[in-house]
Each structure stands twice: as C-alpha cells, then as structure tokens.
Amino acid sequence: MTPQPLLKLKSIPAQPRSATDLLRWPLIGAFLRWRHARRSLQTLLLFASGFIIFDGLFGPQQAPKNLATVTAWIHYRGFVVLALLLVGNLFCMACPFMLPREMGRWLGARLGWQQQVPRAWRNKWTALTLLVIFFITYEVFSLWASPWLTAWIIIAYFLTAVVVDTFFQGAAFCKYVCPLGQFNFFGSLSSPAEIKIRSADTCAACRTKDCIAGNKFTGQRGCELWLFQEKKVGNMDCTFCLDCVHACPHDNIGLMARIPTQELWSDPRRSGLGRFTQRWDLAALVVVLTFGAYLNAFAMISPVYVLRQNLANWFGLTSDIPGLLLIFLLGLTVIPAVVLAGTGFFSRLLAGPAGEPLGLVVRRFVYSLVPLGFGMWLAHYAFHFLTGALTIIPVIQAYLNDSGFHAGQPLWQLGPAVPLDWLFPIQAVFLYLGLFGTLVAAFQIAAGHYPNRHIALRAFLPWGIMALILLVAALWIMFQPMEMRGTIFVGL
Numbered sequence: 001m002t003p004q005p006l007l008k009l010k011s012i013p014a015q016p017r018s019a020t021d022l023l024r025w026p027l028i029g030a031f032l033r034w035r036h037a038r039r040s041l042q043t044l045l046l047f048a049s050g051f052i053i054f055d056g057l058f059g060p061q062q063a064p065k066n067l068a069t070v071t072a073w074i075h076y077r078g079f080v081v082l083a084l085l086l087v088g089n090l091f092c093m094a095c096p097f098m099l100p101r102e103m104g105r106w107l108g109a110r111l112g113w114q115q116q117v118p119r120a121w122r123n124k125w126t127a128l129t130l131l132v133i134f135f136i137t138y139e140v141f142s143l144w145a146s147p148w149l150t151a152w153i154i155i156a157y158f159l160t161a162v163v164v165d166t167f168f169q170g171a172a173f174c175k176y177v178c179p180l181g182q183f184n185f186f187g188s189l190s191s192p193a194e195i196k197i198r199s200a201d202t203c204a205a206c207r208t209k210d211c212i213a214g215n216k217f218t219g220q221r222g223c224e225l226w227l228f229q230e231k232k233v234g235n236m237d238c239t240f241c242l243d244c245v246h247a248c249p250h251d252n253i254g255l256m257a258r259i260p261t262q263e264l265w266s267d268p269r270r271s272g273l274g275r276f277t278q279r280w281d282l283a284a285l286v287v288v289l290t291f292g293a294y295l296n297a298f299a300m301i302s303p304v305y306v307l308r309q310n311l312a313n314w315f316g317l318t319s320d321i322p323g324l325l326l327i328f329l330l331g332l333t334v335i336p337a338v339v340l341a342g343t344g345f346f347s348r349l350l351a352g353p354a355g356e357p358l359g360l361v362v363r364r365f366v367y368s369l370v371p372l373g374f375g376m377w378l379a380h381y382a383f384h385f386l387t388g389a390l391t392i393i394p395v396i397q398a399y400l401n402d403s404g405f406h407a408g409q410p411l412w413q414l415g416p417a418v419p420l421d422w423l424f425p426i427q428a429v430f431l432y433l434g435l436f437g438t439l440v441a442a443f444q445i446a447a448g449h450y451p452n453r454h455i456a457l458r459a460f461l462p463w464g465i466m467a468l469i470l471l472v473a474a475l476w477i478m479f480q481p482m483e484m485r486g487t488i489f490v491g492l
Contacts, residue, residue, distance in 0.1 A: 020257035022087070022193060023245065032255065035220075035246055041094035049096045049154060055399055056151025065412075066147035070388070070395050072154070073144045078385025081378050084187035088194060088255075092174070092184050092239035097161040101173055104166035117168045121176060124281040128288060131179045135292055136328050139299050140321055171224035174239055181239070186289045187377070188235035189370045190437060192260045195238055195245070195253060196229070202252040203230040211244040211253060220247040229253055231271035234263030236282070261437045264367045265444035277363045286366055287336045290373030294473065295331040297380040299324070301480035340366060343462045351450060351459035364449065365463050368442035372467055375434020376474050379427035386426065387484050389417035427478045431471060438467045 023029045031037050048071075056068025063069040083090040108114040143149050157180075164173040174181050188194075197203050208215075211229040214222040223229070223244050225237050232238075245253045267277050276282055298304055304327070311323030344362040394410035401407050418426070442463040446456040 021254035045096035056147040068147040068150040088191040089188040101161040104162035108166040215247040226272040228271040293376035346462040371437025372434040378430040390414035
C-alpha cells in the first residue's frame with residue numbers, strides 16, 4: 001500500500017519552470033538536483049586537499065612555488081569571493097571538511113556521544129573569536145609565506161570539524177565554529193541567489209515538513225542548521241547543502257535569483273536566527289568582517305610598515321609585533337565602536353526624539369555595511385588573484401615533476417591574469433558597487449522603519465556620509481603599493 005503522505009503529493013500541482021531558478025536550468029540544475037552532487041564536489045576537493053597538505057608539509061618551502069600557499073591564499077580566496085558575487089555560498093556546498101565531519105557525526109551518533117549544543121554556545125561569539133585570532137596570526141606569523149603552517153591550518157580544520165560534530169548535533173561546526181563559514185555567510189548576504197521556497201501555498205498544504213524534519217521514505221535528512229524553509233529569510237547560516245531540496249517531496253525549493261542585499265532591508269523573525277536587530281553577535285560579526293577587510297588590506301601596504309616601526313620606537317621595543325597588535329586592537333574594537341556610536345547618535349538625533357536606545361539604532365543600520373565590507377574583500381582578493389592567478393600552472397608542473405611525472409620546464413614567468421594597469425580600475429568598480437549597495441540598504445532600512453520619508457532621509461544621512469568616508473579610505477588603501485604575496489613578483 002502507498003503510504004498516506006505520498007498520496008497527498010498528487011493533489012499539489014507541479015511548480016512551473018522559472019528562468020530565475022538555477023535548479024531548473026539545463027545541465028547545471030540537473031547536476032545540482034542529483035542527490036550525490038554535493039558528495040562528488042566534496043570528494044573532489046578532499047582529494048585535492050590531500051595533495052595540497054602533502055606539498056605544504058614536504059614540498060618546497062617557498063610560498064610562490066608550493067601548492068599549499070598558492071591555492072589557499074591566492075586561488076581559494078579569489079574563487080570564493082567570485083562565487084559569492086555571482087551566485088552565493090558555493091564553497092560551503094562543496095566544502096571538503098564536511099566528509100570527515102560526517103564520519104564524526106556517524107561515530108558520535110553510534111556511540112551515543114552526541115548532544116545538543118548548550119544554549120549559551122548557540123551564537124557567533126566562538127566563531128567571531130576565532131576570526132579575530134586568525135586575522136592577527138595571519139600577519140604575526142606571515143601565514144601566506146609558510147607552506148608548512150598553511151598545511152597545518154588545513155589539518156587543524158579537518159580535526160576540529162570531526163571533533164565538534166562527533167559530540168554535538170545540528171551541524172554545530174558550520175553554524176557556531178567555522179570562521180570560513182562565517183565569512184561565507186557574511187558575503188552571501190549580498191549574493192544574487194538564495195535557497196527558498198517556490199510556492200507558499202505548497203508549503204502551507206504540506207503536513208510532513210520534510211525540509212526540516214527529514215524524509216523518512218527516502219532517508220534524506222532535513223536541514224541540520226534548523227532553517228525551516230517556510231520561515232527562512234535570506235542566506236545567513238545557509239550552507240547551500242541542498243538537503244532541504246532533496247528532502248522536500250513536493251519539489252518546492254529552488255536556488256532562486258533575487259535582488260542582492262534585499263534581505264538586509266527588513267527585520268523579520270528568521271527561522272533559526274530570530275531578528276537581526278536582537279542579535280549583538282551577528283552585528284559584531286558584520287563589524288569585524290567589515291572593518292577586518294580594511295585592516296587585512298591595510299596590513300599589506302607600505303605605510304603600515306612605517307607605522308609599525310614608529311610604534312615600536314615609541315614604545316622602546318625592538319619588535320614591531322606589539323605595534324601590529326595595537327593596530328588590530330584599535331581597528332577591530334575602538335575605531336568601529338567610536339564610528340558606529342557616533343553615526344548612530346547623529347542618526348537618532350536627526351530622526352527626532354524617538355527615545356530608541358542607541359544600541360538598537362546601531363544594530364538596525366550596521367547590516368547596511370555588508371555590501372561595502374564585501375566590496376573591500378573583493379577589491380583586496382581580486383588584487384592577489386589577478387596578479388597571481390597563472391602561478392598555479394608552474395606550481396603544478398613542478399609538483400608533477402617532483403612526483404616522477406614529466407610535465408615540462410615550469411613556466412615561472414607566468415603570474416598576472418590581466419595587465420597590471422587594469423588592477424586599480426577593477427578594484428574601484430568593486431568598491432563603487434559596494435558603496436551603492438550600502439547606500440541602497442541604509443536608505444531602505446530607514447524608509448522601512450520611519451513612516452515619514454523626510455525623517456527617513458535624515459536618519460539615513462549620517463550612515464550615507466560614513467559610507468562615503470569608508471569608500472575614500474578604501475580607495476586610498478588600494479592606491480598604495482601592496483605586497484604581491486604568494487607570487488614570484490615582490491612588488492609593483
């Protein structure tokens with residue numbers, strides 16, 4: 001006898017094809033709808049990770065000639081931001097760390113070790129702390145220049161994913177721990193696509209809610225990150241795993257095109273997240289990744305080395321590392337706090353005596369910084385990717401030669417993918433796009449909160465002015481001589 005839930009499916013009409021749904025596209029859509037698509041991508045990247053780790057540990061310890069440093073610090077970062085710009089969180093979809101994590105998940109469930117994540121840990125503070133530690137150690141230990149350390153970072157990632165998901169349920173590593181995942185969540189807030197339902201009526205008629213509960217007839221689990229599709233809004237915490245797509249018996253979930261940054265304009269209660277304006281941890285994540293984009297690029301230009309040396313001389317030290325730590329302390333805490341509090345104060349003042357707490361005003365508008373922050377990451381990573389994209393060719397040649405395969409003389413002269421004169425204009429385009437997204441988001445946030453258009457404009461003005469100042473700062477940073485890390489070239 002056919003189970004009753006399957007009989008109900010026949011009363012729900014099939015959804016029409018949509019040109020804005022990537023899962024309906026020929027070839028690409030068919031591949032993504034294939035149940036083993038994600039495992040195939042993960043296996044491919046896991047296989048590649050093995051070669052990268054091996055070369056990082058045992059290969060030449062020159063950064064421009066090693067797979068670990070070239071792929072991690074040039075190509076991986078370049079492709080991640082490009083994917084976020086054009087589609088969405090594709091790296092988390094194909095993340096190689098998930099296969100070992102599945103082993104830990106299976107082991108923990110089998111041995112009865114798994115438990116729910118304690119309520120006090122269900123936030124972004126742990127991942128945020130790891131992000132700040134990474135930003136600092138990246139500069140202090142010059143990670144981009146050490147294949148050996150890069151390999152061990154990748155190994156540590158694999159081990160952490162296994163351990164965390166051995167003991168905790170619900171994709172705890174992805175949601176609460178992984179710094180790379182948080183960067184992807186941040187960038188995907190500006191992406192042009194998201195996983196969402198096709199028809200609200202179909203979801204309302206569904207009684208089994210397989211997208212969250214799992215499909216017991218096919219054995220497909222539901223969303224491990226507790227994003228209930230009927231109430232899901234936007235890309236935050238979504239890894240594009242497509243578990244909900246495969247679990248839904250109505251074929252009612254797609255990878256849908258949308259207006260980029262649109263999810264930042266309103267503050268509904270979001271499944272698995274609550275309201276953005278009630279989450280200090282999410283606001284802090286946006287602040288760290290926005291101002292961290294500036295710090296990460298600032299740390300690679302000529303003026304910062306002069307500043308670090310001057311700070312060392314001022315403190316009477318022989319090392320400039322304390323000066324670097326002071327720069328990061330000011331750049332990630334003091335400066336953002338002063339800038340955001342001041343902007344929020346004037347925004348509240350110009351909007352009139354509403355009596356709202358300053359923290360609420362800041363949390364409401366801070367998400368408008370996401371597009372400009374992501375634009376800064378795009379401009380920065382584009383510099384490294386475009387100046388070193390072709391280095392992968394001689395590095396692979398050298399790796400194959402060392403492994404006993406004849407791949408010819410490595411073409412070490414390869415490097416830039418575009419003429420160097422194109423770099424600044426390309427970076428400027430990304431920054432201007434980021435500014436446009438931030439201005440639109442900030443005004444829409446104001447317009448959605450204040451019923452009077454004139455009041456909304458006054459509340460928006462301080463945030464618009466701050467965005468323009470941040471743009472000028474970004475253009476100044478990008479105009480400075482920057483280290484061409486991970487390439488044969490040593491400078492412009």
